[in-house]
Amino acid sequence: MSKEFNILLAQVHEIRDLAATLALLEWDMQTYLPAGAADGRAAQMETLAGVVHEKLTSRAFAHALESAEAAKYEPGSFEAALLRKLRNNFEKERKMPARLVREIGAASSAAYGAWLRAREEQKFSSFAPHLEKLLKLRQEQSALYTPAAHPLDPLLDDYEEGLTVAEIDPVFAVLRKEQTALVREAADRKQPDDSFLHDHPFSTKKQLELARFAAKRIGYDFRRGRIDLTEHPFTTSFGLSDVRITTKAFPQLPLSCLFSTIHEAGHAIYEQGIDRKFDRTPLADGASLAFHESQSRLWENQVGRGLPFWRWFYPYMQRKFPGELGTISLERFYGAINRVECSLVRIEADEATYNLHILLRYDLEKALFENRLSVEELPEAWNEKMRQYLGLVPPNDLAGVLQDVHWAGGSFGYFPTYALGNLIAAQVWSLAHKEIPDLDEEIASGRFAAFRAFLREKVHHFGASLPPRELLRKLTGTEKINPAPFLAYLREKYLP
Amino acid sequence: MSKEFNILLAQVHEIRDLAATLALLEWDMQTYLPAGAADGRAAQMETLAGVVHEKLTSRAFAHALESAEAAKYEPGSFEAALLRKLRNNFEKERKMPARLVREIGAASSAAYGAWLRAREEQKFSSFAPHLEKLLKLRQEQSALYTPAAHPLDPLLDDYEEGLTVAEIDPVFAVLRKEQTALVREAADRKQPDDSFLHDHPFSTKKQLELARFAAKRIGYDFRRGRIDLTEHPFTTSFGLSDVRITTKAFPQLPLSCLFSTIHEAGHAIYEQGIDRKFDRTPLADGASLAFHESQSRLWENQVGRGLPFWRWFYPYMQRKFPGELGTISLERFYGAINRVECSLVRIEADEATYNLHILLRYDLEKALFENRLSVEELPEAWNEKMRQYLGLVPPNDLAGVLQDVHWAGGSFGYFPTYALGNLIAAQVWSLAHKEIPDLDEEIASGRFAAFRAFLREKVHHFGASLPPRELLRKLTGTEKINPAPFLAYLREKYLP
Numbered sequence: 001m002s003k004e005f006n007i008l009l010a011q012v013h014e015i016r017d018l019a020a021t022l023a024l025l026e027w028d029m030q031t032y033l034p035a036g037a038a039d040g041r042a043a044q045m046e047t048l049a050g051v052v053h054e055k056l057t058s059r060a061f062a063h064a065l066e067s068a069e070a071a072k073y074e075p076g077s078f079e080a081a082l083l084r085k086l087r088n089n090f091e092k093e094r095k096m097p098a099r100l101v102r103e104i105g106a107a108s109s110a111a112y113g114a115w116l117r118a119r120e121e122q123k124f125s126s127f128a129p130h131l132e133k134l135l136k137l138r139q140e141q142s143a144l145y146t147p148a149a150h151p152l153d154p155l156l157d158d159y160e161e162g163l164t165v166a167e168i169d170p171v172f173a174v175l176r177k178e179q180t181a182l183v184r185e186a187a188d189r190k191q192p193d194d195s196f197l198h199d200h201p202f203s204t205k206k207q208l209e210l211a212r213f214a215a216k217r218i219g220y221d222f223r224r225g226r227i228d229l230t231e232h233p234f235t236t237s238f239g240l241s242d243v244r245i246t247t248k249a250f251p252q253l254p255l256s257c258l259f260s261t262i263h264e265a266g267h268a269i270y271e272q273g274i275d276r277k278f279d280r281t282p283l284a285d286g287a288s289l290a291f292h293e294s295q296s297r298l299w300e301n302q303v304g305r306g307l308p309f310w311r312w313f314y315p316y317m318q319r320k321f322p323g324e325l326g327t328i329s330l331e332r333f334y335g336a337i338n339r340v341e342c343s344l345v346r347i348e349a350d351e352a353t354y355n356l357h358i359l360l361r362y363d364l365e366k367a368l369f370e371n372r373l374s375v376e377e378l379p380e381a382w383n384e385k386m387r388q389y390l391g392l393v394p395p396n397d398l399a400g401v402l403q404d405v406h407w408a409g410g411s412f413g414y415f416p417t418y419a420l421g422n423l424i425a426a427q428v429w430s431l432a433h434k435e436i437p438d439l440d441e442e443i444a445s446g447r448f449a450a451f452r453a454f455l456r457e458k459v460h461h462f463g464a465s466l467p468p469r470e471l472l473r474k475l476t477g478t479e480k481i482n483p484a485p486f487l488a489y490l491r492e493k494y495l496p
Numbered sequence: 497m498s499k500e501f502n503i504l505l506a507q508v509h510e511i512r513d514l515a516a517t518l519a520l521l522e523w524d525m526q527t528y529l530p531a532g533a534a535d536g537r538a539a540q541m542e543t544l545a546g547v548v549h550e551k552l553t554s555r556a557f558a559h560a561l562e563s564a565e566a567a568k569y570e571p572g573s574f575e576a577a578l579l580r581k582l583r584n585n586f587e588k589e590r591k592m593p594a595r596l597v598r599e600i601g602a603a604s605s606a607a608y609g610a611w612l613r614a615r616e617e618q619k620f621s622s623f624a625p626h627l628e629k630l631l632k633l634r635q636e637q638s639a640l641y642t643p644a645a646h647p648l649d650p651l652l653d654d655y656e657e658g659l660t661v662a663e664i665d666p667v668f669a670v671l672r673k674e675q676t677a678l679v680r681e682a683a684d685r686k687q688p689d690d691s692f693l694h695d696h697p698f699s700t701k702k703q704l705e706l707a708r709f710a711a712k713r714i715g716y717d718f719r720r721g722r723i724d725l726t727e728h729p730f731t732t733s734f735g736l737s738d739v740r741i742t743t744k745a746f747p748q749l750p751l752s753c754l755f756s757t758i759h760e761a762g763h764a765i766y767e768q769g770i771d772r773k774f775d776r777t778p779l780a781d782g783a784s785l786a787f788h789e790s791q792s793r794l795w796e797n798q799v800g801r802g803l804p805f806w807r808w809f810y811p812y813m814q815r816k817f818p819g820e821l822g823t824i825s826l827e828r829f830y831g832a833i834n835r836v837e838c839s840l841v842r843i844e845a846d847e848a849t850y851n852l853h854i855l856l857r858y859d860l861e862k863a864l865f866e867n868r869l870s871v872e873e874l875p876e877a878w879n880e881k882m883r884q885y886l887g888l889v890p891p892n893d894l895a896g897v898l899q900d901v902h903w904a905g906g907s908f909g910y911f912p913t914y915a916l917g918n919l920i921a922a923q924v925w926s927l928a929h930k931e932i933p934d935l936d937e938e939i940a941s942g943r944f945a946a947f948r949a950f951l952r953e954k955v956h957h958f959g960a961s962l963p964p965r966e967l968l969r970k971l972t973g974t975e976k977i978n979p980a981p982f983l984a985y986l987r988e989k990y991l992p
Contacts, residue, residue: 017543020536021517024524036719037738040516043776044734047513051547223532238540242533280539 005079008068012086013280015055020238022048027236027244031228053101057093065090078277081465085282088161095144100137107133108410115408122398124379127408132375134410135368142369151369155413159289160420161467165366167481168416172362174483175355175419180389182487183353186494187342192335196328201251206320208249211261214313218299219452220245220265221272233260235267235296240279243271254321255337259300266299267292269452273460288468289414290481291459293421294428301351301422302429302489303451308443310334340494342390344399351422352494353390358419360385361404365412426486427476428459501575504564508582509776511551516734518544523732523740527724549597553589561586574773577961581778584657591640596633603629604906611904618894620875623904628871630906631864638865647865651909655785656916657963661862663977664912668858670979671851671915676885678983679849682990683838688831692824697747702816704745707757710809714795715948716741716761717768729756731763731792736775739767750817751833755796762795763788765948769956784964785910786977787955789917790924797847797918798925798985799947804939806830836990838886840895847918848990852885854915857900861908922982923972924955 001009025045033041055061065086073079111130118127138155145154150165157163212227230246237243245264249257270286278284286292303309314333318325325333343349346357364381367373373381382401383393394400406414433439436450443451458475469479476482497505521541529537551557561582569575607626614623634651641650646661653659708723726742733739741760745753766782774780782788799805810829814821821829839845842853860877863869869877878897879889890896902910929935932946939947954971965975972978 013539014543014546017540018547021521021540021544024520025517028520028524032722032724034718034720034722034738034740036717037734040735040737040775043509044513044517047510048517050510051514221532222530224530226528226530228528239533239536241536242530244530279536 001079002068002071004064004067004070008064008086009082009281011055011061011064012082012282015052015061016239016280016282016284018048018052018055020242022052023236024238027238027246030230030232030234031246056090062090078283078465082281082283085464089282092158096141100141104134104137104141104410107137108408111408111410112405115402115405119398119402122396122402124397124401127402128375128378131378131407134407135375135412138410138412139369150366152366152413156416159414159417161288162469163288163290163416163420168362168420171423171481171483172359172416172419174487176359178483178487179355179490182490182495183340183342183356184391186340186352186490189340191339191341192332194336194339196324196332197254197336198252200324202254202321202324204249204251204257207254207257208247210317210320211247211249211258213316214258214304215245215261215265217446218262218265218269218303218448220268224272225268227261233264235264235271237268237271237284240271240274240276240284243268254324259304262304263296263300266296269299269455270295270460273452273456274463275461275465278463278465283463283465285464287459287462287464287466287471289417290420290424291468291471293418294424295455295459297351297421298425298428298455302425303443305338305351306440306443307334308440310337311444312446338493342392344386344390344392344394345403347403352490355419355422356389358415360389361415362419365415369412420481423481423483423486424472426489427482428455429489430485431458431475497575498564498567500560500563500567504560504582505578505777507551507557507560508578508778511548511557512735512776512778512780514544514548514551516738518548519732520734523734523742526726526728526730527742552586558586574779574961578777578779581960585778588654592637596637600630600633600637600906603633604904607904607906608901611898611901615894615898618892618898620893620897623898624871624874627874627903630903631871631908634906634908635865646862648862648909652912655910655913657784658965659784659786659912659916664858664916667919667977667979668855668912668915670983672855674979674983675851675986678986678991679836679838679852680887682836682848682986685836687835687837688828690832690835692820692828693750693832694748696820698750698817698820700745700747700753703750703753704743706813706816707743707745707754709812710754710800711741711757711761713942714758714761714765714799714944716764720768721764723757729760731760731767733764733767733780736767736770736772736780739764750820755800758800759792759796762792765795765951766791766956769948769952770959771957771961774959774961779959779961781960783955783958783960783962783967785913786916786920787964787967789914790920791951791955793847793917794921794924794951798921799939801834801847802936802939803830804936806833807940808942834989838888840882840886840888840890841899843899848986849886851915851918854911856881856885857911858915861911865908916977919977919979919982920968922985923978924951925985926981927954927971 022045025041025048029038029041029045065083068079069083069087071079073083107130111127111134114127114130118124139151142148142151142154145157148154153164156165156168208227208229215227216222224241225243225245228244228246229248231248233246233248235243235245245261245268247257247261247264267286270292271284274284286295310330310333314330317333318328338350340350340352342353342356346354346361349357360382363385364373364378367381368375368378379397379401386400387393404415406412432451432454435454436442439451442448459471462471462474466474472481473479518541521537521544525534525537525541561579564575565579565583567575569579603626607623607630610623610626614620635647638644638647638650641653644650649660652661652664704723704725711723712718720737721739721741724740724742725744727744729742729744731739731741741757741764743753743757743760763782766788767780770780782791806826806829810826813829814824834846836846836848838849842850842857845853856878859881860869860874863877864871864874875893875897882896883889902908928947928950931950932938935947938944955967958967958970962970968977969975
């Protein structure tokens with residue numbers, strides 16, 4: 001490393017430490033913050049975010065980056081990867097006027113409050129002007145990054161480097177045709193009875209114990225992490241030696257805590273598997289949101305909702321809940337947790353129907369950004385799409401257009417990454433079966449080491465050192481996200 | 497407020513937010529940090545401490561302070577108090593060369609490690625060179641603040657503004673004479689039997705429940721605070737709306753968790769009682785360490801170890817531990833928790849003997865700073881003093897000179913504030929009884945509101961807006977710390 005690179009690296013470490021500290025303020029807010037401390041915490045977060053922004057956009061940092069770029073580094077080296085990532089972020093930051101950043105921040109705060117109130121009244125109309133404002137600001141932002149083939153493209157890129165409408169459209173077209181047909185056929189079949197899961201309460205304490213046990217056994221490293229309770233479960237990282245997950249348990253939804261914990265553990269195992277030399281730099285991240293989501297979904301769905309997993313895990317569950325599950329066979333249990341059902345709310349959707357919720361949102365985001373749809377028309381458009389994709393009409397806006405926080409937070413272009421995560425998960429799953437022929441038997445014996453080693457080698461250890469499309473090419477041989485393995489997976493599982 | 501003052505205030509808020517965030521990093525380290533994350537956390541703390549130091553010593557801050565000082569503010573006003581405090585801190589900071597700050601930091605880190613290892617071996621000798629180094633550095637620091645009447649004075653001032661050896665000496669001389677005599681007489685009496693507290697384990701879960709209940713009832717506000725478990729209990733503040741305490745429970749020491757929690761709650765009630773307009777400034781602190789300690793000791797000892805408190809609380813304790821305490825009378829219990837016993841370890845000392853441990857340390861600190869004593873001679877001097885003050889000789893250095901972390905952390909001049917805190921606590925207690933004639937009856941009924949209102953009016957709400965001596969004068973009519981009320985309190989309680 002050159003002297004110049006080391007000067008840059010010291011600054012990067014510092015900025016990254018401060019960003020990790022900001023994440024701790026957020027984690028604490030979502031887990032342990034006293035009720036009366038919200039305002040004080042908001043001030044602390046704003047102050048620290050200001051310091052981070054100041055450092056990122058400082059002349060000293062720009063100069064250090066430029067000086068370090070003067071030397072040539074081997075493509076694929078740590079130095080080259082870091083410089084690429086920093087330059088990329090820097091250019092994106094630089095194009096954003098401070099005024100626009102502030103306005104989006106203020107509008108998001110206001111919109112979030114309005115969204116909460118609108119949900120209480122179950123009415124979209126009071127939220128509409130705020131959404132309108134945010135949409136205008138994001139369109140203004142998008143216009144800074146010309147030429148973009150589609151106004152949503154620059155926003156997509158924030159979550160998934162290089163992702164474009166042109167790339168998503170053909171993939172989603174396949175899903176729109178094949179997944180809707182598949183869901184219709186599966187949902188029309190008689191669904192297994194799952195009343196035994198909901199007709200009496202399951203101890204949340206025992207649920208948490210089981211969830212911890214599962215997280216530990218699938219390979220979440222508690223020496224470099226921990227589990228706490230929160231309202232809306234999430235994973236957060238304060239560096240590669242401290243990746244924390246959160247969870248929640250409900251007495252009447254005995255699988256919610258387990259699946260949510262496995263999902264977050266999937267995110268965390270990804271981060272814990274990143275090459276340690278990337279620590280305290282922006283390379284100590286997932287390759288993209290879709291890749292991150294692919295790892296959480298893979299563990300939650302392909303592994304956690306699969307029959308091999310339950311061959312191993314069901315006896316533990318039965319021993320924990322002998323009164324509730326002692327007489328329920330594995331087959332009955334497995335059927336009950338894998339029902340296919342069209343439903344109104346994305347976060348409660350099963351793995352077979354989930355993507356349809358995303359298609360709906362993506363269609364609407366595109367229409368909004370193309371000015372083909374006005375914010376005012378949004379609730380009706382939502383309900384119409386819901387009828388088309390899932391055959392249901394929301395009884396009110398709370399169960400419809402007001403259900404997600406993303407738009408209220410100013411995030412447009414985020415939703416597609418969920419569906420792409422599902423597709424990548426199925427691609428990885430299919431590859432894993434080729435590389436580890438006895439994967440199902442391994443899982444059925446509670447052995448996850450080979451699978452984890454495969455994931456680490458093929459995905460995790462790269463961190464954010466490769467652009468997501470390059471990682472996909474390394475993994476699958478092509479840069480294109482392929483929906484076929486996902487559709488095949490669903491077909492095999494739900495239409496045998 | 498002038499425009500200049502507002503510019504300064506915005507900077508003060510920012511610095512204070514960052515300092516609060518640093519405190520959160522520390523709190524998390526002491527409560528929830530995963531075992532493998534220590535190095536990463538140390539880096540984050542160092543980075544943020546650097547940012548705070550940078551801002552505090554920046555030209556922008558110096559300029560803002562100077563500009564704000566140009567206007568005149570009413571003595572006693574928020575503005576005047578804040579400017580005084582900031583100028584005071586600024587001048588102290590400014591005199592310290594950055595090199596010396598770094599060297600003390602590095603030497604403290606090294607000494608702390610050496611201290612831990614020396615404790616394992618129970619031998620002082622391997623720690624001695626580190627202590628020598630720290631002593632030299634602190635002497636160097638002291639020399640920067642000339643003319644000081646005594647080389648310990650500039651260090652005392654760090655913990656207790658304006659405190660000097662000349663002020664402590666006559667006060668401690670009284671204690672040396674009268675408290676040692678008093679302790680000898682009390683310890684010579686037959687001590688009550690307390691075997692029922694130690695001959696079987698007490699559930700730590702129940703101990704924690706009782707401690708929470710007591711903290712709540714004496715007035716610790718959980719809406720602006722919380723209790724967590726840790727190794728060495730402490731109180732920390734992230735602003736006036738978030739003052740957290742920590743505790744620990746031992747099965748064989750059933751009162752330890754309760755008293756420790758009441759002690760920390762005493763610190764926290766102090767901070768929670770500070771005028772809210774001081775929030776996000778250095779006025780949102782206690783007046784000094786001795787004042788802070790006076791509040792924790794007052795609640796722990798005068799209240800928590802008093803008979804009125806137990807008249808109210810003992811039934812709760814008995815109901816929690818019916819098997820263990822059901823047949824033990826209040827009188828027997830009260831006697832058992834108020835034994836007087838000379839012992840070797842400060843943090844296990846009872847309220848009657850505690851100050852003698854401080855006298856010992858203060859004598860040695862003075863001798864070290866006057867170069868009358870070498871570090872090499874320290875263990876022997878310690879043991880000799882221990883024999884004089886408490887009639888005991890430590891079996892090894894772990895129970896002697898290696899027992900406290902303070903010197904290993906580079907803190908000299910800290911210990912006296914513990915004893916002064918005890919003395920101020922007794923002064924406040926005596927005043928409170930004059931102002932609230934039925935205070936004992938109030939406490940015996942579990943009513944603490946009047947006492948808390950008295951403390952808030954006389955001490956808490958001022959925060960750090962007054963120098964400690966001025967606060968003492970407001971409270972007692974004189975700036976001198978008076979040991980008489982403390983000695984009278986001990987005499988009345990232990991030599992009736």
